[in-house]
Amino acid sequence: MPDNPNTTQDTVQLSLAALQEQELQRLYNSLRQGQQPMADWQGGSLAVSAVPGAGKSTGMAVAAAIAIARYQLHGKRQLVVVTFTRSAAASIKGKIREYLKPLRLPQNSFVVYTLHGLALNIANRHPDLSGINLDTLTVVTPNQTHRLIRACVEQWIASNPRRYSLLLEGVSFDGEETERLRRQSVLRTEVLPSLAYTVIHEAKSSGLLPEDLWVISQQTNDPYDILAIAAGLYEHYQRVTRSRDFIDYDDMILAALRVLDDNTVRQLWQRQFFAVFEDEAQDSSPLQYRLLQTLAADPTNPYTPLNLIRVGDPNQAINSTFTPADPIYFNRFCTQCQEQQRLATMDQAGRSTPIIIDAANFILNWVNQTYTQNQDESTRPFRPQTIHPVPPDDPQTDANPQPEGRGLEIYQPSDIYQTVELLGQRVIDLFTRNPNHNAAVLVRENRQGNFIAQKLDYLKRQHGIDVYDVQGSDRHSHIPIEILALLQFIDRPHSPDYLKAALDVLVKRQLIPTQDLNALATYPEQFLYPGPLDPHPTPAVSQAARYCRSLLRARLELPHYQLISFLALTLKYDQSELATADKLAERVVKQTYSSSAMPATLAALSEIVSSERFEPVETEDADSRYLRRRQLTIITMHKAKGLDWDYVFLPFLHEDTIPGNPWIPTAAQFLGDFTLAEVARAQIRASLHEHPLPTALEAWEKAGQLKTAEEYRLLYVAMTRAKRLLWISAAQKGPFRWNTFSGQASDNLQIKKPCPVLPVLSRRFPDSVVSLATRVI
Numbered sequence: 116m117p118d119n120p121n122t123t124q125d126t127v128q129l130s131l132a133a134l135q136e137q138e139l140q141r142l143y144n145s146l147r148q149g150q151q152p153m154a155d156w157q158g159g160s161l162a163v164s165a166v167p168g169a170g171k172s173t174g175m176a177v178a179a180a181i182a183i184a185r186y187q188l189h190g191k192r193q194l195v196v197v198t199f200t201r202s203a204a205a206s207i208k209g210k211i212r213e214y215l216k217p218l219r220l221p222q223n224s225f226v227v228y229t230l231h232g233l234a235l236n237i238a239n240r241h242p243d244l245s246g247i248n249l250d251t252l253t254v255v256t257p258n259q260t261h262r263l264i265r266a267c268v269e270q271w272i273a274s275n276p277r278r279y280s281l282l283l284e285g286v287s288f289d290g291e292e293t294e295r296l297r298r299q300s301v302l303r304t305e306v307l308p309s310l311a312y313t314v315i316h317e318a319k320s321s322g323l324l325p326e327d328l329w330v331i332s333q334q335t336n337d338p339y340d341i342l343a344i345a346a347g348l349y350e351h352y353q354r355v356t357r358s359r360d361f362i363d364y365d366d367m368i369l370a371a372l373r374v375l376d377d378n379t380v381r382q383l384w385q386r387q388f389f390a391v392f393e394d395e396a397q398d399s400s401p402l403q404y405r406l407l408q409t410l411a412a413d414p415t416n417p418y419t420p421l422n423l424i425r426v427g428d429p430n431q432a433i434n435s436t437f438t439p440a441d442p443i444y445f446n447r448f449c450t451q452c453q454e455q456q457r458l459a460t461m462d463q464a465g466r467s468t469p470i471i472i473d474a475a476n477f478i479l480n481w482v483n484q485t486y487t488q489n490q491d492e493s494t495r496p497f498r499p500q501t502i503h504p505v506p507p508d509d510p511q512t513d514a515n516p517q518p519e520g521r522g523l524e525i526y527q528p529s530d531i532y533q534t535v536e537l538l539g540q541r542v543i544d545l546f547t548r549n550p551n552h553n554a555a556v557l558v559r560e561n562r563q564g565n566f567i568a569q570k571l572d573y574l575k576r577q578h579g580i581d582v583y584d585v586q587g588s589d590r591h592s593h594i595p596i597e598i599l600a601l602l603q604f605i606d607r608p609h610s611p612d613y614l615k616a617a618l619d620v621l622v623k624r625q626l627i628p629t630q631d632l633n634a635l636a637t638y639p640e641q642f643l644y645p646g647p648l649d650p651h652p653t654p655a656v657s658q659a660a661r662y663c664r665s666l667l668r669a670r671l672e673l674p675h676y677q678l679i680s681f682l683a684l685t686l687k688y689d690q691s692e693l694a695t696a697d698k699l700a701e702r703v704v705k706q707t708y709s710s711s712a713m714p715a716t717l718a719a720l721s722e723i724v725s726s727e728r729f730e731p732v733e734t735e736d737a738d739s740r741y742l743r744r745r746q747l748t749i750i751t752m753h754k755a756k757g758l759d760w761d762y763v764f765l766p767f768l769h770e771d772t773i774p775g776n777p778w779i780p781t782a783a784q785f786l787g788d789f790t791l792a793e794v795a796r797a798q799i800r801a802s803l804h805e806h807p808l809p810t811a812l813e814a815w816e817k818a819g820q821l822k823t824a825e826e827y828r829l830l831y832v833a834m835t836r837a838k839r840l841l842w843i844s845a846a847q848k849g850p851f852r853w854n855t856f857s858g859q860a861s862d863n864l865q866i867k868k869p870c871p872v873l874p875v876l877s878r879r880f881p882d883s884v885v886s887l888a889t890r891v892i
């Protein structure tokens with residue numbers, strides 16, 4: 116007899132619910148103890164302060180899936196997960212998706228955004244309220260040489276002759292004409308653009324308007340009235356950007372907040388978003404935090420606690436000296452939550468072998484003891500947090516793995532050449548024995564990375580070990596440059612310079628054979644269209660000429676707006692490069708809306724190349740390229756955040772880079788013993804933190820302390836990337852400055868002081884000091 120249909124349906128639903136319950140329990144059990152408070156969350160605010168490798172992102176992804184199940188979220192009532200970089204957003208999204216599948220929960224029950232992406236979405240959905248219409252406006256990330264910044268500097272100079280002449284006089288001036296011209300150039304092209312760039316970003320992302328800066332400037336007392344100059348520059352910048360239909364990323368957040376000022380619209384979004392989970396919370400600016408707070412509030416009762424989880428590690432705050440991010444805000448949030456018993460600490464980490472954890476903990480304490488100012492806790496470089504290994508029954512496979520070699524190895528090579536030699540030998544030795552492991556060299560500056568990549572290119576040839584130089588191989592950053600080179604050639608094929616630059620791109624992309632490009636570019640006409648009397652071209656030359664002619668044909672055959680996409684295909688870009696090229700094309704079309712002729716396109720592209728950071732479109736596997744087995748990845752310490760490798764090499768740990776010194780460019784020393792940009796930044800921060808405003812010299816000193824603290828946090832981030840071996844060294848001799856070092860043996864090397872943590876670390880871990888007479892096996 117057939118079952119009663121209702122009963123069958125009920126049984127199916129029951130067993131589905133039981134399966135879901137089982138799966139949820141399995142997910143929950145996969146968490147380590149420190150991650151559980153996130154999964155236990157049942158509304159309200161929660162701060163999670165975690166140590167490196169504690170499993171913040173993993174814990175947050177599981178907690179998100181559990182919250183979606185618990186609150187039956189769906190497309191109209193979603194969880195918002197926010198993180199800092201696009202690759203982190205892609206990775207956490209992938210994890211949540213996977214967890215939701217066996218739970219049979221709707222995939223549209225959550226959204227993952229970067230903070231800017233979230234703001235953009237809100238602002239763009241309500242153009243009438245945000246004042247932002249992306250069909251007519253262009254989003255830019257201007258740097259100091261961008262014409263918007265240059266224009267605001269020029270306008271400020273024109274309207275502030277008295278203040279400008281005070282700057283020209285500096286601390287002393289004998290009126291000599293050449294010196295006056297030199298100072299003018301330094302002020303116009305370096306000092307004022309740098310001040311404008313720093314201050315506009317800092318003030319805007321803290322929610323300050325130019326008028327607010329004027330008010331703050333009245334409390335300062337320095338000879339140049341730096342904050343008043345800053346306020347003036349900011350005012351001009353706002354005017355110029357608006358008049359030219361540009362907006363920057365800070366405007367985007369402000370625009371989203373403007374939208375949310377409207378009661379009806381705010382409630383709409385608050386109903387749409389059930390709760391906000393934020394990862395990497397130590398990196399947010401005050402304005403970004405305000406956006407999250409608004410979205411996490413209850414639509415009907417503003418006094419209900421926010422549905423907000425913020426997870427971060429204040430000790431991994433490594434952007435605060437060059438962006439407006441400031442770990443003080445996340446630390447405050449932790450303190451507030453602690454008072455309400457809503458602070459969870461994740462202090463167990465399974466990433467590293469115990470000696471690496473000990474070394475990181477030791478450095479943290481030593482730096483705090485050495486650099487805390489006058490016992491004032493608020494000046495401590497690190498939040499006192501000790502990393503603990505996980506218990507033996509931890510769910511992570513191979514948690515706190517066995518060390519490789521000594522686990523921590525400290526070297527003092529005679530010079531930087533010997534450093535790379537030792538490093539190369541160690542890599543060969545490690546990969547020979549463990550071909551499934553991976554390794555990275557983390558550097559402070561890109562120049563150091565170039566040098567290492569050059570010296571280690573034999574690893575591939577002789578030992579089949581891939582060396583992946585992230586900076587060098589990051590083709591995405593070259594996309595606007597390559598497209599510009601080809602377009603310039605298409606526009607003026609008879610220019611030998613443009614022809615050579617285009618050929619150069621084709622060679623680099625391995626589309627034509629390497630050959631003497633000068634010979635080809637000297638007579639463009641003869642190269643492109645050889646006549647019967649010209650010498651017969653070699654096959655390599657013919658191939659190059661064919662490529663170039665096909666580019667020229669495209670100009671005649673294709674509509675203007677398709678050229679960039681065509682070039683991207685010609686250059687055989689991969690999937691994510693093509694996406695970046697499409698984004699570039701869209702941007703250029705928008706910027707040249709009123710005149711779609713070639714000169715306008717070239718002008719727009721040149722500007723992007725010379726004065727902006729054009730953000731590439733990242734695909735989900737962006738990070739995995741850095742982590743391949745049997746590969747040595749060369750990457751900056753900043754970019755390594757969030758990643759880990761079996762073996763991590765930290766060469767060139769010298770005092771002049773870590774912690775380094777606050778630096779006043781020689782050209783600008785006529786202004787005094789500080790830089791205007793750093794003074795302004797420190798004064799703005801003091802005002803935001805409700806501290807008395809420092810004088811210029813005090814502010815400069817404060818900026819120096821912040822830099823020292825941040826450099827040590829960067830070192831801590833770098834050390835905690837290692838799982839089985841942390842290899843560190845400071846050569847006795849190195850270049851005076853890396854940015855002027857050519858890498859040639861003929862360049863003079865100087866005696867270098869090691870980073871101050873090295874001697875203390877060597878004393879604390881004497882068995883880790885490798886004397887060069889004994890090799891580590």
Ligand SMILES: Nc1ncnc2c1ncn2[C@@H]1O[C@H](COP(=O)(O)OP(=O)(O)OP(=O)(O)O)[C@@H](O)[C@H]1O
Nearest residue numbers: 145146147167168169170171172173510511757758
């Ligand atoms: N509960 C868990 N079970 C198994 N593995 C885990 C668990 N939690 C974390 N891991 C693993 O630990 C490693 C570190 O996790 P994750 O990247 O989430 O840490 P993190 O705290 O974000 O690290 P960091 O801040 O140092 O970059 C990852 O390889 C992750 O897969």
